[in-house]
Amino acid sequence: GENVEQHPSTLSVQEGDSAVIKCTYSDSASNYFPWYKQELGKRPQLIIDIRSNVGEKKDQRIAVTLNKTAKHFSLHITETQPEDSAVYFCAASSGQGAQKLVFGQGTRLTINP
C-alpha cells in the first residue's frame, strides 16, 4: 500500500522568511496530493492540493510542487506570518473510487516574530 514520508517533523522560521516542507510517496498510482493545516485543537483544513497532471500550483503565499518521477512533492510558504504556525500534513491517494488519503507524519511549523 501507499506510504508517505514527511520531513522535517518540526520547523522554526523567522517571520517573513520562507518555509519548505517535503514529502515522498511510494505508490506510483497516486494521483492526488493535498496539504492540510491543523491548528491546535482544530480540524485539518485543506490549504492547497495538486493532481498528478500538474507540476506546480500556487495560491497567494502558498505553492506546491510535484515531481512524479522522483515521487516527491513539497509545500512552500513565502513571507511567513505568525498565523501560519500550525501542524501541516501532506497526503497522497490513488483516486480510484473513494479517496483513501494516506497522511504523512506532520510538520509542526513555528513562526517566530
Added chain:
Amino acid sequence: DTAVSQTPKYLVTQMGNDKSIKCEQNLGHDTMYWYKQDSKKFLKIMFSYNNKELIINETVPNRFSPKSPDKAHLNLHINSLELGDSAVYFCASTSMGDYEQYFGPGTRLTVT
C-alpha cells in the same frame, strides 16, 4: 451552517465500556470517512462508506463497528474500550469522484 458535525466533542469513559460517536454532514456528499489521530498527531484512515455501503475497511480491531443509516450520517461504535483507543476521531466527507475531503471538528476520546 456547520458542514460536518460530530457529537460528542469530548468523551471520557472507563476501560471496558461501550461508546458511540456520531457524524452528520449537510454538504450533500455521498462518501464519509472515519480517521483516528493518535497522541503523536498521526492521522490514519479507519473506514469509508459510500451511499451507506462500506468501501474502505482498514486493519481496525473488530471492537470498532461503523454504521451509516443514510448517506448524510456515519456513526462509530466502539465496544470494550481500551486505553489505546484514546485519540481524536475525525469524520470527513466528500463526493465520490471528487478530491477534497471536509473534516468534522473531531471527538476527543479519553479512556481511563
